[in-house]
Amino acid sequence: MRLKEMLATLSVLVSLIAIPVLVGWYHNGYVLGRHPAGTKVITLYAVAESGAWTLDKVDGTNYWWKDFKPATIYLQEGDKVVLRLQSTDVHHRFYAPQLNIGPIEVEPGLVEEAQFEAETPGTYRYYCTSICGDCHFYMQGWIVITAKGQSPQEPPPLGCVHEFEPPPENDMVAWGRYLYQKNGCITCHGEDGKGGIENPNYAKEGDIEDPSYVKGSVPAHNTIAESFFLEEKEDAETFVEWLIDKQEEPNIPPPDIPRFFIVLRKCEDAIAIIHEGKNCAKADPNGPEPPLQMPSWEVRLTDYDIDAIIAYIITLYEWEEEEEWEEDQE
Amino acid sequence: MGNQPANSVDKAKDAPKDSGQVKRFRIDLFEKIPFLKKFCKWRSFQFLAVFPNLVIFLFFLYAGLFGSRVGNRNIIIIFVWIFWWFLLITFMVPFASRIWCVLCPFPFFGEWFQRRALIKVRSGKTGGLRNKMFGLNKKWPKALSNIWLQDIGFLALCTFSALFLTRPIISVVVLGGLFLVATVLAFFYRQRAFCMYVCPVSGFQGLYAMTSMIELRAVDPQVCRKECKTKNCLTGSEKGWGCPWYQYVGKMERNNYCGLCMECVKSCPNDNISVFARPFCGDTQVKGYDESWKAFIMLALAMVYAVTLLGPWGTIRDWANIAEVRNWKGLGIYAGIIWFTALIAIPAVWALASWLGKLLAGVRSISTKEIFVKYSYMLVPLGLLAWIAFSFPLIMVNGSYIISVISDPLGWGWDLLGTADVAWRPILPEYTVYLQILLLLFGLFFALKRGYDISLTLYQDKSQAVRSIIPTGVVCAVIIFAFLRLFTG
Numbered sequence: 001m002r003l004k005e006m007l008a009t010l011s012v013l014v015s016l017i018a019i020p021v022l023v024g025w026y027h028n029g030y031v032l033g034r035h036p037a038g039t040k041v042i043t044l045y046a047v048a049e050s051g052a053w054t055l056d057k058v059d060g061t062n063y064w065w066k067d068f069k070p071a072t073i074y075l076q077e078g079d080k081v082v083l084r085l086q087s088t089d090v091h092h093r094f095y096a097p098q099l100n101i102g103p104i105e106v107e108p109g110l111v112e113e114a115q116f117e118a119e120t121p122g123t124y125r126y127y128c129t130s131i132c133g134d135c136h137f138y139m140q141g142w143i144v145i146t147a148k149g150q151s152p153q154e155p156p157p158l159g160c161v162h163e164f165e166p167p168p169e170n171d172m173v174a175w176g177r178y179l180y181q182k183n184g185c186i187t188c189h190g191e192d193g194k195g196g197i198e199n200p201n202y203a204k205e206g207d208i209e210d211p212s213y214v215k216g217s218v219p220a221h222n223t224i225a226e227s228f229f230l231e232e233k234e235d236a237e238t239f240v241e242w243l244i245d246k247q248e249e250p251n252i253p254p255p256d257i258p259r260f261f262i263v264l265r266k267c268e269d270a271i272a273i274i275h276e277g278k279n280c281a282k283a284d285p286n287g288p289e290p291p292l293q294m295p296s297w298e299v300r301l302t303d304y305d306i307d308a309i310i311a312y313i314i315t316l317y318e319w320e321e322e323e324e325w326e327e328d329q330e
Numbered sequence: 331m332g333n334q335p336a337n338s339v340d341k342a343k344d345a346p347k348d349s350g351q352v353k354r355f356r357i358d359l360f361e362k363i364p365f366l367k368k369f370c371k372w373r374s375f376q377f378l379a380v381f382p383n384l385v386i387f388l389f390f391l392y393a394g395l396f397g398s399r400v401g402n403r404n405i406i407i408i409f410v411w412i413f414w415w416f417l418l419i420t421f422m423v424p425f426a427s428r429i430w431c432v433l434c435p436f437p438f439f440g441e442w443f444q445r446r447a448l449i450k451v452r453s454g455k456t457g458g459l460r461n462k463m464f465g466l467n468k469k470w471p472k473a474l475s476n477i478w479l480q481d482i483g484f485l486a487l488c489t490f491s492a493l494f495l496t497r498p499i500i501s502v503v504v505l506g507g508l509f510l511v512a513t514v515l516a517f518f519y520r521q522r523a524f525c526m527y528v529c530p531v532s533g534f535q536g537l538y539a540m541t542s543m544i545e546l547r548a549v550d551p552q553v554c555r556k557e558c559k560t561k562n563c564l565t566g567s568e569k570g571w572g573c574p575w576y577q578y579v580g581k582m583e584r585n586n587y588c589g590l591c592m593e594c595v596k597s598c599p600n601d602n603i604s605v606f607a608r609p610f611c612g613d614t615q616v617k618g619y620d621e622s623w624k625a626f627i628m629l630a631l632a633m634v635y636a637v638t639l640l641g642p643w644g645t646i647r648d649w650a651n652i653a654e655v656r657n658w659k660g661l662g663i664y665a666g667i668i669w670f671t672a673l674i675a676i677p678a679v680w681a682l683a684s685w686l687g688k689l690l691a692g693v694r695s696i697s698t699k700e701i702f703v704k705y706s707y708m709l710v711p712l713g714l715l716a717w718i719a720f721s722f723p724l725i726m727v728n729g730s731y732i733i734s735v736i737s738d739p740l741g742w743g744w745d746l747l748g749t750a751d752v753a754w755r756p757i758l759p760e761y762t763v764y765l766q767i768l769l770l771l772f773g774l775f776f777a778l779k780r781g782y783d784i785s786l787t788l789y790q791d792k793s794q795a796v797r798s799i800i801p802t803g804v805v806c807a808v809i810i811f812a813f814l815r816l817f818t819g
Contacts, residue, residue, distance in 0.1 A: 060499025109403025111743030
């Protein structure tokens, strides 16, 4: 009986230690160790709430409080790499077009693997290309491949910003600015709509093979006043005021600005794009999908929200000051 | 009001009253299967039963903490809330009474602390017991010596079930919390106070164990009452621990509070305890308001769950799903509906039906209260079968997750048995509804049949008995038809 009692006690104590040890041993030794020797196995966890593919291990103990940061993956030229992609919440899609990885569907709770070789030194952007939450458009990161013997260059920081203070909703332009930032429009169209965010599928000559897209970058928004044919600052201000007044009085008469109906038509076209979304055109129809598609915002934004965004981006145009212009004339 | 006094150590010497229990046949399983008796008398029996389960439970906690936070890819969610629940409610309780209590890991460390032994028995003296026990061994407060805590605890847990049914970490908090409470209570209170008065799972198991097709009883109760002077089943001996559930087998006439640990079988000096097979719904006595309300709560929860999880109303599902939708007002409405239905609406309807039953029977000496409590037994088979009818679609719809999660229990990309990638597929969905109809009608049949049996123990005259049962019988029928309507669309 004494021996039995000792064995029983020992079994209980051993089991308390054995569970984490065995789990760790099996996972690290067998699951991660089944790739050829020398392979870099990197696990990326997709977290919608933080808008990040992160290297931090995500589980029940930290998901609900931690703000995960997007991973920057540093590799050496020639590294053989296995990316283990795991969604911790909703459906995500991993895409690193310049490295020819993906798009890979990553279902909640499932692990997908992507193998590649770090061939060409450079800094490559990766994305989530399935709309996954408020921070979706921020869900990007970098893969930095460094030539042998060189030190890696740190790419610009990325990540979802949560701290936007919502202005009063009736301040239409400020509300539009808030939505522009909160919904991640700036991730593609640039800070203050300056554009210039490169479409990574657009390859310049001498870059990776093919495909060249019709547009090399996502359109800027700080020139929208011009493309609306709003030629004077006053016209733009009058049009924005008309948009604001229209919210309270839908049948308000048209403002006195030149070519108003063309302006209105252009405005309606822009509203339609926000409503319905627009796929990025491909120069090479067989080339990979561009990652930066304009999604449909029909469900997530109200008509007022969309008008507010239009009003905001009109105000982004940098007008030449009249005095300066006059001086220039002289 | 409570049910504890009949079981207490102090009152063990009281002679049993005439229970009014419906008499049924029984088959002595120890006599028919001698190996079973030998196995149950084996001192290592309980440890060997619970130890594997303890390891599995600890692994589930580990998986809940560090595994995937996606519910259907984490073993704690799939195995506890789908697989275990289905086995418990569909097979263990109706066929094997409180067999789960033998396997349950919650009281493991507390009991180990109290006994300082996993297999052996310590002789000695602790209070009225003939065993040496450790800890403070306080008596459980008399005011709480009933199952009201279990009633309210289960109701409270179920109000937030959408949280822990989908979130592994919340499941860890709930299960780990119960584990911790069971352990801490064992330091202060004697034996299994947690199981007896606190554990929310124990509460409904006890109630529905009355339907079970097995029972642990004295072979000849007269031997216990007249010949046995030591009452070792209750007080323990050098061969076995005193009953952790404070039961005296000589007076035990219901399954409600017997955890089937088999200590009494080992300690009985007269070899007078056995496990018997018996018909479904062998115990027919509800003994207090706390047990009646347990029946109301369980029925209400089966109704609310069926409406929420199997019904077509997305709004109600959104109210319950606080983790995803975060609609606190909706959750408030949902909680209000559950608590009002369970604690007020169903009991009020039952009280009205009982009062009408009394009027129809025309016998003044039998009070509405007595009818209310005793006839509430009708809701035991009714509620159990409603739960089974609700649980079958859950396992048939989610069964394929069991196959995949067993290969990848933490959702880390393992494939232990080569089944990790088995796609989700419901099992025979076209037959589910027929099964549900059969189960519900079976439940209604037993509710009416046993209700009639109970009425015959109350009334001398058959026609009075029948008249008294009509209103509560109608309530049962209406409830079942509501379930049928819901399940058949």
